[in-house]
Amino acid sequence: GDSVTQMEGPVTLSEEAFLTINCTYTATGYPSLFWYVQYPGEGLQLLLKATKADDKGSNKGFEATYRKETTSFHLEKGSVQVSDSAVYFCALSDQGSGNTPLVFGKGTRLSVIA
Amino acid sequence: DTEVTQTPKHLVMGMTNKKSLKCEQHMGHRAMYWYKQKAKKPPELMFVYSYEKLSINESVPSRFSPECPNSSLLNLHLHALQPEDSALYLCASSRTGGSGQSYEQYFGPGTRLTVT
Numbered sequence: 001g002d003s004v005t006q007m008e009g010p011v012t013l014s015e016e017a018f019l020t021i022n023c024t025y026t027a028t029g030y031p032s033l034f035w036y037v038q039y040p041g042e043g044l045q046l047l048l049k050a051t052k053a054d055d056k057g058s059n060k061g062f063e064a065t066y067r068k069e070t071t072s073f074h075l076e077k078g079s080v081q082v083s084d085s086a087v088y089f090c091a092l093s094d095q096g097s098g099n100t101p102l103v104f105g106k107g108t109r110l111s112v113i114a
Numbered sequence: 115d116t117e118v119t120q121t122p123k124h125l126v127m128g129m130t131n132k133k134s135l136k137c138e139q140h141m142g143h144r145a146m147y148w149y150k151q152k153a154k155k156p157p158e159l160m161f162v163y164s165y166e167k168l169s170i171n172e173s174v175p176s177r178f179s180p181e182c183p184n185s186s187l188l189n190l191h192l193h194a195l196q197p198e199d200s201a202l203y204l205c206a207s208s209r210t211g212g213s214g215q216s217y218e219q220y221f222g223p224g225t226r227l228t229v230t
Contacts, residue, residue, distance in 0.1 A: 032218075036221075043204055043221040043224045046220065093217075093218075102157075104157060106155070109154075
């Protein structure tokens with residue numbers, strides 16, 4: 001079946017440091033890929049998405065590129081802020097039907113210190 | 115507007131109680147989902163509704179009973195729960211499309227459930 005593997009946390013960075021959170025996937029079809037963020041005590045928010053190979057999703061300074069050849073969708077940000085502290089989930093949705101459930105990675109907790 | 119609302123925000127219930135969680139969206143989405151999330155874990159899918167019909171039930175115990183009364187509302191009825199059912203319950207919605215299309219899901223803030 002489909003699966004998502006993302007780097008284990010927690011990740012602790014100083015403010016303005018560069019962030020990379022690795023995510024790789026296996027899928028039988030041609031999935032759409034997503035990054036969701038969950039701030040403490042809240043639900044999940046869609047951070048960015050990509051639906052086909054070489055697409056780059058971006059939002060709030062975060063970027064991720066859909067790499068079909070390496071089955072990866074790594075999340076990057078050039079300069080993190082304390083407010084970026086949260087749990088980040090990589091997820092896929094196989095394009096088999098319009099309401100295909102999300103398959104999540106285990107999540108990576110990011111702590112940014114001032 | 116990409117808002118999904120959930121009520122209540124917090125719920126404490128005994129093992130013999132009956133309670134309901136509510137979810138609402140006004141984005142015109144015709145797919146709605148219930149997820150359960152334990153601490154430090156990703157969300158686990160429970161149910162999927164498509165066009166107000168239950169399309170996926172991930173072998174959830176019958177003490178959880180979903181209901182989709184119309185295209186904007188989704189309920190989760192709870193009865194005779196166990197302490198291990200304590201978790202964050204998340205509702206989500208998405209567009210639906212034909213084969214070959216997947217759409218992002220929008221999540222509500224969740225209901226934090228404690229079973230005593």
